[in-house]
Amino acid sequence: MSPSQRRRDVADAVTLVSYLIVALFLGYLSVESTIATPLWPMLLLALAGAADVAAARRHPALGFGAAVALMLVSFAVGTGAEALLVVVALYRVGLDEARRAWIWFGWAAAGALVASLALAVRVRVGPPLLGLAPRADAAAWATDWASIAVVVIAASLIATLLGINAGHGRRQAAALAERAEHLRRERDQEASIAAAAERERIAREMHDVIAHSLAVMVALADGAQASVDQRPDEAHRAIGRVSETGRRTLGEVRRLLTAVRDERDAPLATEAPRVERIPALVEEFRAAGIPVRLEQTGTVTEGAAMSLTIYRIVQEALTNVLRHGREVRDVLVRLVFERSEVTILVKDVSAPAAAPTSPGRGLVGIRERAAFYDGSVEAGPVAGGGWRVLVRLSTEER
Known part of the structure; x- marks a missing residue:
């Protein structure tokens, strides 16, 4: 399993646990009172919410649509815990793509207006919410609807902005990592090219030095061999030149090999012919x-x-x-x-x-x-x- 897949699985597990804790807590507040919210819609909504968390990673658009629908139903007959799924979905899409996040936020805002209207009606006529009796004051109905809508839309906006900001930082970090990797590969390629050019230069120098010296030494040795009987003095001088050429060649080869190991010890410009x-x-x-x-x-x-x-x-x-x-x-x-x-x-x-x-x-x-x-x-x-x-x-x- 790759590290990115492992992080996604951990995020899904954290989301599921957080949702179940919120749903359980709000459900407890709803059923412990004598004016209790019906239990069966809360159980069905909790099961549907858990299934939505499990499926949202593979099918994000479908999961988001299901989360908005569950939020609307939950505000009408449940505890409202399913609004957390919409907030999480908006944060996740902001991580991946800013443009799509704003489109989803628009749909979430429209759903929040409808869900807030359902919740305002519920506060006015029932069923009871979180163990609280419906309010009989009709004048406060519009205020309740506006307040709920502002809270839900603000939460959705904050989640969207947080997701976009975190996604931007993640994408910027990925771009920097990719840039660094590209520079590393480019540096390695340049080093390989430079090394190949240096090997070619050394090979060319070695060829010039050795081929020249060996050719001269062979010619001198042949001359010495041909004249050793009739002209021993000339042969002796030729052998001396062979020795001198060999020592000079050895010095040039040593200079080239030393330059390969450490150019500072044998700079080519000062020692080369x-x-x-x-x-x-x-x-x-x-x-x-x-x-x-x-x-x-x-x-x-x-x-x-x-x-x-x-x-x-x-x-x-x-x-x-x-x-x-x-x-x-x-x-x-x-x-x-x-x-x-x-x-x-x-x-x-x-x-x-x-x-x-x-x-x-x-x-x-x-x-x-x-x-x-x-x-x-x-x-x-x-x-x-x-x-x-x-x-x-x-x-x-x-």
Whole structure:
């Protein structure tokens, strides 16, 4: 059973007990006097009132109509206890819907006028009410009718207003709870999106660092192995570069993993490679056997994020040359820094290669980095052999 259903059952039980107590008390006052109200109509009205309480939750409109009818009969021949059912019905409907509550109040007011007229007639001619003899003063009849009508209508109005006010507070609380739940779901979705974006950024950085370093280390190790017998000094220097590249890669991987755990301990902007390190990057590839030329026009004026993006794009393009190029004769890296745009060109002259079956993770990473700056990427083979990567990054504020 849900909590709301449990509360409704408790409210029905409280209503039934309260009604029976009122009916019993007024019935006692009516029968203990020598001028007693007849017992059988009070018993029938009490049974009908209990049945109305039981049925009103499932059929509220029918229950309300029955309560108004019982009030009219009770004012005519009973104790008037059934007016409590009308008051409860008006309060309940006010909890659910204000507009319908006012419609029901109108019907209750009309019923109260008729019931008050019946009670005024009864006070004038009988049967006795609550053990009191009928009043013989005809002049007070109109006053009795007006007084009874005002009391019943006022009680109905108070019940309606209380119900509407309580219902408004309940609906407002439900709306606030729904709003809070919506904000919680929205916050969780934003956190999930941010986490996915951060994982993607870390994966892209890890790919760039590890793929580049492993490609350079493999090329250096192959060169060292090929020259260890005839040129041991050169092989020794190549092995030293392998060790240096490995240590540097380990440091970058540690920086990335530390940034994942706590960005305050390793801010990306201060420790990440920048454009100023591109000449050193070119020297690494030259040491690995790739003839790279660097041409630069202008200087970068953007922040560390842009500088890192340029470095990673050049690094990934040169790594692709190292991994996939055959018989590489020349590689040109051209950087052009303009006020509104940065142009990056990495072009190699090599033997024609078979068309790749997949764009690879590297080119995907280049496109993702360029897209962050509203950039464009052109990548493809060059006529006569080789591969070209042309990237344009916008430096204008978006």
